[in-house]
Amino acid sequence: MSTAMTIAPHREETSNKMLKKLSGMIPAINIVLVKPSASTPVADVKPVSPLHDTACAVCFETSTDMVSICDSPACTSVFCLDCIGNYLRIKIEDGQVRRIRCPAAGCTAVLATHHIHGYVSTELFQRYISLKAKLRSGRTCPQPGCGQPVTSTGRKIKCDHCHTASCGDCGENYHLFACADKTYKKWRKTSENVRACPNCHVDIEKQGGCNHMACTHCEFEFCWCCRVPWATHLDSLCTPRSFLESQSASLGPNAPIRAVTKSLVVVGATSALAVGVSIAAVITPPVLLYNGIKQALQDRKRSKTLKIYNEKKRLMEARAAKASEVPL
Numbered sequence: 001m002s003t004a005m006t007i008a009p010h011r012e013e014t015s016n017k018m019l020k021k022l023s024g025m026i027p028a029i030n031i032v033l034v035k036p037s038a039s040t041p042v043a044d045v046k047p048v049s050p051l052h053d054t055a056c057a058v059c060f061e062t063s064t065d066m067v068s069i070c071d072s073p074a075c076t077s078v079f080c081l082d083c084i085g086n087y088l089r090i091k092i093e094d095g096q097v098r099r100i101r102c103p104a105a106g107c108t109a110v111l112a113t114h115h116i117h118g119y120v121s122t123e124l125f126q127r128y129i130s131l132k133a134k135l136r137s138g139r140t141c142p143q144p145g146c147g148q149p150v151t152s153t154g155r156k157i158k159c160d161h162c163h164t165a166s167c168g169d170c171g172e173n174y175h176l177f178a179c180a181d182k183t184y185k186k187w188r189k190t191s192e193n194v195r196a197c198p199n200c201h202v203d204i205e206k207q208g209g210c211n212h213m214a215c216t217h218c219e220f221e222f223c224w225c226c227r228v229p230w231a232t233h234l235d236s237l238c239t240p241r242s243f244l245e246s247q248s249a250s251l252g253p254n255a256p257i258r259a260v261t262k263s264l265v266v267v268g269a270t271s272a273l274a275v276g277v278s279i280a281a282v283i284t285p286p287v288l289l290y291n292g293i294k295q296a297l298q299d300r301k302r303s304k305t306l307k308i309y310n311e312k313k314r315l316m317e318a319r320a321a322k323a324s325e326v327p328l
Contacts, residue, residue: 046224056079057079058087063080065080067079069115070102071112072109075107076189077102077104083103084119085120088116088124089124092120094146096216097132097135099219113132128249132151139152140202140217141157141160142166142168142203146162147204147217148162157174194208195207197218199215199222202217204217206224211224
């Protein structure tokens with residue numbers, strides 16, 4: 001078992017003496033040094049105890065620079081510096097800084113800011129802090145596929161992530177004149193794979209897979225078809241609800257025509273159901289009567305056959321008894 005312990009650089013000489021004593025007392029435990037970055041306080045980096053795993057939870061390789069950055073007591077995973085550094089870098093560069101979770105499988109704990117500070121560059125950490133501040137502003141880029149937080153307060157929204165200037169009113173590329181949002185609405189109607197998150201209203205794109213969706217912006221889980229929160233989703237109500245809320249152009253070019261189309265379908269389905277119930281109400285009594293009469297005749301015939309069989313059996317037994325009698 002390899003156990004990593006973080007020790008301050010200025011105490012390294014004293015610590016080495018302690019380690020020599022410990023290695024003589026506990027030869028089964030190999031304690032190695034992991035130096036944090038100069039900008040990270042020693043108390044901010046969690047030491048690895050002997051109860052933790054010895055292989056990196058990402059690359060599954062063992063190393064002498066294992067660290068544990070998860071505050072969850074249930075998580076015993078450790079990571080090598082390369083894996084945890086690349087993981088944090090990708091998250092920050094992609095703008096996914098709302099909740100950076102522990103990369104261990106099955107662990108959903110959110111990493112603390114002081115843990116992130118020790119494993120990324122100063123420039124990347126400043127970007128992380130900036131993105132977190134933009135998230136608190138509550139405004140995001142309206143461009144499809146982006147949805148990153150922005151600090152712009154006016155109608156013109158400048159996004160540092162996709163480098164696009166957008167109109168905060170209609171969501172299209174920024175324009176000087178009044179919002180002419182017909183193009184944007186037309187695109188939304190003809191793009192079946194793009195819908196707005198029902199929680200944060202950021203446009204997201206579905207690229208295959210099942211209907212269980214999780215918004216990359218606010219992490220809200222919902223059904224792609226009926227847009228109902230996944231925690232309260234029912235498959236039996238999904239299809240009717242998704243039809244009634246559909247904005248598909250196949251039902252009509254605009255909202256009034258789609259409403260008429262949906263009404264006709266609902267009326268037709270209701271009428272068909274009513275006709276079916278009426279037909280069943282007319283046909284069911286004669287069918288039940290016929291089946292009852294048929295069953296009674298079959299029971300009567302079966303009873304008569306059984307009676308004849310028993311009578312023949314009685315006569316045969318009487319003849320056999322008479323033939324077995326011996327005359328005196």
